Amino acid sequence: MSDLIIDTMSEKDIDPVLSIEQASFKNPWSRISFLNELSNKYSHNFVLKLENSFETYQIIAYLCFRLITDEIHILKIAVNPEQRSKGMAFKFINHCLNTFCEQKIKSAILEVRQSNTAGIVLYEKIGFGIEAQIPNYYSDTHEDLILMRKTF
Ligand SMILES: CC(C)(COP(=O)(O)OP(=O)(O)OC[C@H]1O[C@@H](n2cnc3c(N)ncnc32)[C@H](O)[C@@H]1OP(=O)(O)O)[C@@H](O)C(=O)NCCC(=O)NCCS
Numbered sequence: 001m002s003d004l005i006i007d008t009m010s011e012k013d014i015d016p017v018l019s020i021e022q023a024s025f026k027n028p029w030s031r032i033s034f035l036n037e038l039s040n041k042y043s044h045n046f047v048l049k050l051e052n053s054f055e056t057y058q059i060i061a062y063l064c065f066r067l068i069t070d071e072i073h074i075l076k077i078a079v080n081p082e083q084r085s086k087g088m089a090f091k092f093i094n095h096c097l098n099t100f101c102e103q104k105i106k107s108a109i110l111e112v113r114q115s116n117t118a119g120i121v122l123y124e125k126i127g128f129g130i131e132a133q134i135p136n137y138y139s140d141t142h143e144d145l146i147l148m149r150k151t152f
Pocket of ligand 1: 024025075078079086087088090091112118119123125
């Protein structure tokens with residue numbers, strides 16, 4: 001990750017994060033949702049920055065999760081569509097999980113839509129397994145919710 005930097009997300013990052021969010025999700029989080037997340041005491045939010053020329057950085061991905069006792073709840077990961085399929089999400093999540101694993105984390109869980117093949121395959125590659133499938137969970141598309149867990 002020589003030209004990549006992982007940083008804690010702050011309020012000044014919200015505009016570029018929102019633009020990736022809106023390009024990535026049918027029901028994107030609003031600015032207020034991100035601000036709420038930044039102020040939540042259980043929340044950990046990171047941005048992945050790519051170094052351009054002249055030592056300037058562009059935010060190309062972000063990751064939001066909560067740490068509740070010994071369990072990580074992954075809420076969001078998204079990569080700028082132009083930077084996908086280059087291993088960015090895989091490296092980003094693994095790096096963040098490995099950093100937090102030093103804090104005696106027992107497992108990480110997340111929810112993903114059944115139609116989100118990219119998300120499900122990515123999570124399986126990181127070591128998550130399907131724990132439950134809740135039929136017809138999402139009212140907008142009537143698709144199933146997939147609950148995935150990785151134990152450490
Ligand atoms: C899901 C997402 C984060 C993946 O990001 P990415 O940087 O493209 O993923 P990576 O390049 O690190 O891919 C890692 C692995 O995931 C799988 N994968 C990634 N994109 C895939 C796709 N479109 N179809 C199938 N598998 C895919 C592959 O196994 C890949 O490993 P490989 O390239 O060695 O085969 C990205 O597609 C995205 O931002 N989607 C919109 C937001 C979203 O759905 N987030 C997840 C739910 S919160």
